[in-house]
Amino acid sequence: MRVAVPFGGRSPKSRLAPLFDADERREFALVMLRDVLDAIDRAGGDPVVLADTAVDVDVDVPVIVDDRPLTEVVNDELGGDEPVAIVMADLALATPEALTRLFETAGDVVAAPGLGGGTNALVVRTPSFTVDYHGASIADHRAIAADAGASFVEVDSMRLAVDVDEPTDLVEVLLHSQGRTRDWIEEHGVRLERGRGRVSVTRECR
Numbered sequence: 001m002r003v004a005v006p007f008g009g010r011s012p013k014s015r016l017a018p019l020f021d022a023d024e025r026r027e028f029a030l031v032m033l034r035d036v037l038d039a040i041d042r043a044g045g046d047p048v049v050l051a052d053t054a055v056d057v058d059v060d061v062p063v064i065v066d067d068r069p070l071t072e073v074v075n076d077e078l079g080g081d082e083p084v085a086i087v088m089a090d091l092a093l094a095t096p097e098a099l100t101r102l103f104e105t106a107g108d109v110v111a112a113p114g115l116g117g118g119t120n121a122l123v124v125r126t127p128s129f130t131v132d133y134h135g136a137s138i139a140d141h142r143a144i145a146a147d148a149g150a151s152f153v154e155v156d157s158m159r160l161a162v163d164v165d166e167p168t169d170l171v172e173v174l175l176h177s178q179g180r181t182r183d184w185i186e187e188h189g190v191r192l193e194r195g196r197g198r199v200s201v202t203r204e205c206r
């Protein structure tokens with residue numbers, strides 16, 4: 001199955017500014033993209049990157065450069081007869097097993113909800129569905145599918161629910177991931193900070 005991976009490479013991961021400067025955030029976003037492309041490949045998907053700027057992914061994966069807004073770019077992928085998946089580039093915990101389960105779940109539209117209201121991954125098997133990202137997009141996508149008379153099935157997956165947007169999301173990477181992303185944040189001095197409540201992260205050296 002074709003798996004489109006949207007990638008905003010120009011000024012990514014602004015919510016990680018408390019930890020990383022702009023160059024580091026660009027590098028970090030690329031490292032996550034590499035992990036996600038690997039997981040898709042190992043799940044048997046055919047990835048294509050939809051990037052808002054030219055990007056060197058360092059692997060043999062096609063890159064389409066299109067600087068229109070995310071929703072427009074993704075909607076151009078939809079509407080055909082073949083199923084297509086959309087997997088976000090910041091799913092640092094994604095494993096081939098979690099993605100295989102997503103790809104194999106039956107439904108006109110299959111969605112992996114993200115923390116905080118987003119839609120981290122989709123499989124679309126009907127031309128009647130369109131996306132509308134940002135805000136509580138999982139609720140919007142549920143409504144769009146209902147209006148189109150399409151079934152909407154949500155996959156319950158912690159590995160696909162964590163999109164790395166905010167410093168606290170790095171806790172999940174350090175605790176549950178083995179990939180390049182985890183290595184990168186460790187090399188950049190990010191450590192778990194254990195207190196009385198939820199574990200957080202701190203950066204040792206800058």
Ligand SMILES: Nc1nc2c(ncn2[C@@H]2O[C@H](COP(=O)(O)OP(=O)(O)OP(=O)(O)O)[C@@H](O)[C@H]2O)c(=O)[nH]1
Binds near residue numbers: 012015052068163
């Ligand atoms: N092609 C494309 N992909 C985008 C764009 N904006 C975000 N993305 C991708 O969409 C997914 C979700 O991105 P977000 O977490 O909302 O945005 P971000 O720019 O990575 O991070 P923030 O600056 O913290 O919002 C990631 O895979 C991004 O790389 C865009 O304008 N164009």
Ligand SMILES: C[C@H](OP(=O)(O)O)C(=O)O
Binds near residue numbers: 070119120132137138
């Ligand atoms: C694109 C957006 O991502 P988030 O801002 O929730 O990470 C969404 O999933 O609607």
